[in-house]
Amino acid sequence: MSAIGRLLWVVLSAATALFLLAPLLVVVPLSFSSASFLEFPPPSLSLRWYEALWQSPFWRQAGLNTLIIGAASTAIASALGTSAAIGLWLAPLPGRRAIFGLILSPMIVPVIITAVALTFAFAPLGLAASHWGLILAHAALGAPFVVVTVLATLSGFDRALLRAASACGAGPITTFRRVLLPLILPGVVSGAVFAFATSLDETVVVLFLGGPEQRTLPRQMFAGLKDTIELTILAAATVLIAASTVLLVAARLLAARSARLASAAPR
Amino acid sequence: MIGRGRVKLEAALLLAPLLLYIATGFVAPIAAMLWRGVSDTEVPRAFPRTLAALADWDGRNPPGDEVFAALADELVAARAAGTLNAAAGRLNSDTPGLRTVVFATARRLARHVEGSPRAAILAADPAWGEVETWGALRRAGATPTDTHLLAALDLRRSADGTITAVPEEQRLFRAVALRTVWIGYLVTLLCLVLGYPLAAALVFVPRRLFGLLMFAVLLPFWTSLIVRTAAWMVLLAREGIINQAFLTLGLVVEPVQMLFTRTAVLVAMVHILLPFMVLPLYAVMRQIPRAQLRAAASLGAGPVAQLVRVWLPQTLPGVGAGALMVFIQAIGFYVTPALIGGGADQLLPFFIGFYATQTVNWGLAAALSILLLVGTLLILALFGRFLGLAQLRAA
Numbered sequence: 001m002s003a004i005g006r007l008l009w010v011v012l013s014a015a016t017a018l019f020l021l022a023p024l025l026v027v028v029p030l031s032f033s034s035a036s037f038l039e040f041p042p043p044s045l046s047l048r049w050y051e052a053l054w055q056s057p058f059w060r061q062a063g064l065n066t067l068i069i070g071a072a073s074t075a076i077a078s079a080l081g082t083s084a085a086i087g088l089w090l091a092p093l094p095g096r097r098a099i100f101g102l103i104l105s106p107m108i109v110p111v112i113i114t115a116v117a118l119t120f121a122f123a124p125l126g127l128a129a130s131h132w133g134l135i136l137a138h139a140a141l142g143a144p145f146v147v148v149t150v151l152a153t154l155s156g157f158d159r160a161l162l163r164a165a166s167a168c169g170a171g172p173i174t175t176f177r178r179v180l181l182p183l184i185l186p187g188v189v190s191g192a193v194f195a196f197a198t199s200l201d202e203t204v205v206v207l208f209l210g211g212p213e214q215r216t217l218p219r220q221m222f223a224g225l226k227d228t229i230e231l232t233i234l235a236a237a238t239v240l241i242a243a244s245t246v247l248l249v250a251a252r253l254l255a256a257r258s259a260r261l262a263s264a265a266p267r
Numbered sequence: 268m269i270g271r272g273r274v275k276l277e278a279a280l281l282l283a284p285l286l287l288y289i290a291t292g293f294v295a296p297i298a299a300m301l302w303r304g305v306s307d308t309e310v311p312r313a314f315p316r317t318l319a320a321l322a323d324w325d326g327r328n329p330p331g332d333e334v335f336a337a338l339a340d341e342l343v344a345a346r347a348a349g350t351l352n353a354a355a356g357r358l359n360s361d362t363p364g365l366r367t368v369v370f371a372t373a374r375r376l377a378r379h380v381e382g383s384p385r386a387a388i389l390a391a392d393p394a395w396g397e398v399e400t401w402g403a404l405r406r407a408g409a410t411p412t413d414t415h416l417l418a419a420l421d422l423r424r425s426a427d428g429t430i431t432a433v434p435e436e437q438r439l440f441r442a443v444a445l446r447t448v449w450i451g452y453l454v455t456l457l458c459l460v461l462g463y464p465l466a467a468a469l470v471f472v473p474r475r476l477f478g479l480l481m482f483a484v485l486l487p488f489w490t491s492l493i494v495r496t497a498a499w500m501v502l503l504a505r506e507g508i509i510n511q512a513f514l515t516l517g518l519v520v521e522p523v524q525m526l527f528t529r530t531a532v533l534v535a536m537v538h539i540l541l542p543f544m545v546l547p548l549y550a551v552m553r554q555i556p557r558a559q560l561r562a563a564a565s566l567g568a569g570p571v572a573q574l575v576r577v578w579l580p581q582t583l584p585g586v587g588a589g590a591l592m593v594f595i596q597a598i599g600f601y602v603t604p605a606l607i608g609g610g611a612d613q614l615l616p617f618f619i620g621f622y623a624t625q626t627v628n629w630g631l632a633a634a635l636s637i638l639l640l641v642g643t644l645l646i647l648a649l650f651g652r653f654l655g656l657a658q659l660r661a662a
Contacts, residue, residue: 002570013468016461017483020541023498024490026508030501038501040508080285087281091274102286106293110599110643112616113297113636116623120303121296140293143285172277201491203602208620218493225497225606229504237494241486248489 049235073138081146115208129211142195153187190254304633313345313354318408339384402426415634451597466548488542544589551585
């Protein structure tokens with residue numbers, strides 16, 4: 001490549017990387033500002049906005065709701081998703097493409113349609129403006145991620161181990177608990193991480209389906225941003241960025257473990 | 268050895284819970300909502316006999332006495348039963364002003380009926396002498412109906428059944444659909460222009476820089492959409508960071524309005540969707556053997572020929588996959604345009620939410636949803652097959 005082309009490439013890539021990081025690099029320091037306005041760089045550092053966040057009953061409830069809804073929907077998505085992935089891997093079933101389409105549909109349907117449709121369907125069942133309604137909705141949105149990651153891990157699993165367990169007299173449940181699950185656990189956990197991140201990120205369904213009692217962090221942020229931008233919102237945003245970073249690192253580590261498992265297994 | 272049939276049964280049993288869950292908790296609610304886009308319930312509930320009597324009306328002259336008689340009975344009955352409100356609202360969303368007509372007529376008839384039902388109704392409101400009023404009533408009572416779908420395309424059926432465009436000043440949705448596709452296209456193009464060099468940089472960058480560059484792609488990818496939208500609001504606000512910098516540098520004398528503009532929406536959407544372009548591109552580029560470039564060079568290909576004839580064609584599956592993922596997500600964006608855009612920057616999803624909650628016009632919200640979902644699935648089917656979505660799994 002010519003020198004000018006190479007220079008242009010380096011500059012453009014660096015600028016794009018900066019464009020990707022800059023907004024987050026601005027939010028984090030601002031959340032530690034001692035000022036009440038968006039003064040950048042902050043005049044001095046303080047934890048006042050984190051204190052405000054912690055002391056506000058609204059934000060605390062939002063944080064709690066986010067954790068409850070995230071944890072419960074992740075549990076449902078992981079259980080159903082892992083089971084389905086094992087089913088898909090175990091035997092070729094007729095209509096595999098259609099089954100896949102059905103499982104992946106929550107990823108494909110624009111989320112506004114999901115939000116409006118679930119609000120309409122859940123209201124007569126008493127599930128609108130309830131924690132359970134949101135948990136069920138988020139479980140459906142997270143389950144496809146679990147299926148995809150567990151299925152990827154299973155592709156590196158040696159089927160002979162199942163026959164070996166069976167030959168040793170293990171029943172299906174023992175085989176699952178003692179042989180299959182321990183080996184595919186990195187995939188299951190990383191699917192769960194994806195499902196939890198999906199719930200943590202989800203704003204639109206919460207806006208339409210949730211009531212005032214179901215305020216989550218994204219919903220509370222949305223409401224705040226429609227008003228004036230208070231720095232409390234940025235403290236909440238930083239908490240969410242920290243959570244995302246933890247999830248990102250966890251997902252990378254788990255992916256590395258799954259890859260090791262896959263490469264160790266004989267084909 | 269376990270029998271093959273038993274394994275299949277086990278597989279089916281393991282799959283069943285999730286399939287049932289998605290079918291009942293996700294697909295069925297969506298189907299029920301979309302069904303509203305081609306059906307109507309409010310008016311048939313309030314005026315069943317009137318609609319039956321209207322079935323063989325010619326649509327050119329006001330209908331016969333038996334229709335007026337049925338309407339007179341049912342207006343009074345619906346008012347007493349509490350079904351009139353929903354029906355009047357539905358008629359009003361078809362023809363503005365009909366709510367008042369329906370309520371006023373029902374109120375008059377409930378007090379006293381003088382002479383024939385026809386005379387009484389016409390005395391209560393002369394609008395019942397016009398065919399368009401009856402046309403609206405008949406339109407709102409049919410199932411399946413194309414009323415909402417036509418409305419979502421700025422079309423309507425007049426009383427005699429012909430399809431015409433709505434008056435210029437009432438048109439809205441064609442512009443919204445065009446804007447949605449246009450913004451989706453611009454965002455996709457910008458993501459490609461910015462993402463392609465970055466993805467290539469990820470492949471060729473020295474090892475110690477790779478981690479940092481990958482972090483720059485993955486951290487925003489994992490960060491909540493609402494957080495990234497908030498970050499752009501902080502940057503672009505009137506008293507925001509960019510305006511502060513401009514003022515300090517003396518580039519402007521007073522703050523520039525950046526928030527609530529089309530540019531702001533584009534910048535934020537490109538930022539949010541860029542990782543969806545970079546990651547599939549990187550996955551494809553990583554698999555191209557570097558030796559091919561050296562081989563091309565040794566055969567006399569210059570830098571441009573190496574790029575255009577060896578590198579570029581092999582990255583096209585990544586370009587297609589990235590563009591597909593960015594575009595179908597862009598046309599479904601709700602939160603970011605709602606917070607960062609002005610009134611003229613709202614996409615189709617905003618109007619779905621608006622008609623579902625603000626004006627409670629479920630038929631129209633559902634028809635717009637059908638439009639968005641069919642569009643998304645068509646693009647996915649056409650290009651997904653063409654690309655071979657299997658390649659996406661690599662990402």
